[in-house]
Amino acid sequence: MEIHQFVKDIKDEIGKVIIGNENTVELILNALINEGHILLESVPGTGKTTLAKSIARTIDGDFNRIQFTPDVLPSDVTGIHFFNPKDQQFELRVGPVVTNVLLADEINRATPRTxxxxxxxxxxKQVTIDRETVKIEPPFIVLATQNPIESQQGTFDLPEAQLDRFFMKLEMSYPQAEEERRIMQAHRKETERPTPSPICTKENLKKVSEEVRQVHISEAVEDYILDIVRSTREHPYIEVGASPRGTIALMKSVQAEAAMRNRSYVTPNDVKKMAPLVLSHRMVLTLEGATKHNQQEIMGEVLQQVNVPVEHSIER
Amino acid sequence: MKQFQKDRKSDRFFYGFVIIGSFFIFFSFFGIFGIYSSLMLVGIFFYIIYLVNHLYEKYIDRKLKLINIRQLIRLYPGETGQLEIHLRQDGWLPMFGARLMMTYDQNIQMDQKPMYESMNTSTVEKRLNLFGRETKKIYIPFTAAKRGVARVRSLRIEIPSLFGYGKITLNLKELVKTEILVYPEVKEVHMNQRNKHQKMGEYQTNFSIYEDPVTSYGTRDYAPEDPLNRIHWKSTAKKQVFQTKVVERVNQRSWLILLNVRSEDSPTFTEQIEGLISSVAYLCRHATMKDIPYELLINVPKRGNIPIYHVPNGVGRDHYVQSLEVLARVNTQGLTASFDSCLAYGKSIAHFHPYVFHVGVYEQGHLSSYQEMEKTGTSVFVMHERFQSVWLEPVKSHQGVAK
Incomplete structure (x- = not known):
């Protein structure tokens, strides 16, 4: 299967509904191929929910949404055993997590326990409710959102263990002026909003994921990935560097990036592009570091410090 | 819209060229010297020189752009950084031997010696050569000298005329968006006398005498004296034994820091302002490291619902960064507000905070407000300084020191 064509088709279909933010859509597809989860940071009203719904529709999958508030309980997320008076028995009611695309809206409003x-x-990819484990059918992707301008009160920062489980952290920006004009025009013309049609099946997606795993990573690029990850653990402003889970995520993301560009091999440029998106949110900065830089800036410094593998000419 | 305002100072030399050129062309027609074509050519040449220079002066800035992106550089005093000026010439006209002159606030010091200095600003100069269709980044290294906000106040480019006579001055019309924030130094405050007591609140904790009935996270077997409204009926039905809801234990452990920037008898900033700000920075840092939420009030006026500098209650690194930013932005050349307004707002929110810290000049008049706060179960501490050592002591024991 031509992966770049597959991605292009999905992008075009989503483009019918989401105007602009093509890069974000592409990166979400990268995560989807790798069955990774996305933390979307964006201001309200940029189309996060529509995007999540569109993705679910294009892969012909189920979509669920949880609006997190401080009083959402863990059982509201995972599910409960409820007492059915008719049968006089407890029945399992699974929570909204049992789906293909889960939109965890404003996740930082929930308490750490939730x-x-x-x-x-x-x-x-499973959930345990009162000792009963429910497997979730692939693909499964969590699109969590949080508001960057949110005040401190009433929000709870995501714990590091949770942040590490997010494949990428993306920032969804405001559309460009021309794109915003097109959005206005689209809303004027259409009485009913278009909905994307299913472009692929879950089986297709699984096949694409398997093909992406075949993308070749040379030893030099492997060393480059390792150097970057190890540098995040040694930087003076970083208290906790990227985890081995981060290393694997970076490797998978660059494979998908190469495949989406119709290449069967990974280049250092792919690593350079994906590293800030995959590793930044996994790093915990020191107090001094946090007062002067954000994670992206430190990641930029790390990338500048690490030597990029280059092809040497053969000396005769 | 053009980013630069142009000021042309053409030398009389070029007008001389035009006059001489006109003279030559005029006489070439009447043949006084007999060499018609040569005179004509020289005249035309002079005209061309004038015209080329005129066009150069007219169009040199037409497609010149300063890439002015909002950028915030944060530093502690003594640290170094570099300012980036990003220029782009989209037109074909080059500029050689131009001078870039930049005036900036003096709480940063450029590595290069300033051309001239005024009371609060300095000006440095850099040589600039820019070809047509070229982008250039000019880096100007600097050292953060003292707390405050430094901005580039003006930016000017002086371009010599094409043949060296006269100059074109381009003044940037907009504000350079780069801002350099120099954080305050951190000065230790001894806090060994802090009592440990609890107030009802909303922060989840492992040990507290207070509970939040809404945040139930599990059940346990019913025990005598458990209130009836805590029984979990579904769980009881499932287990066939009475079950009680287990809820989160909560308390309030936040600080309220009040900084009085005024001197004793006048509305001006106290001379010890930098030391006080450094002490507040330490308190904020300490609270962040201990995961204690805090709120900060400074009697410096601003517009808004709360008419003084205010950092709302919060916790964590981002909150610390926000506090340091506010402390860095306290401008000692500006106005102060009455500390009574600070106290009045502080009193209205003090019941949320078990601890209140007063930093700055303490007067007897403040005592009644602090006593009112203490009635709600809040402990008030006043910062005290003697022999280069700073510590906090309860407001009661501080009464004798108050003037």
């Missing part, structure tokens, strides 16, 4: 209820499902 946020933690997503840990198992994000990593193991």
């Amino acid at each position: 946020q933690s209820s997503l840990l198992e499902v994000m990593e193991e």
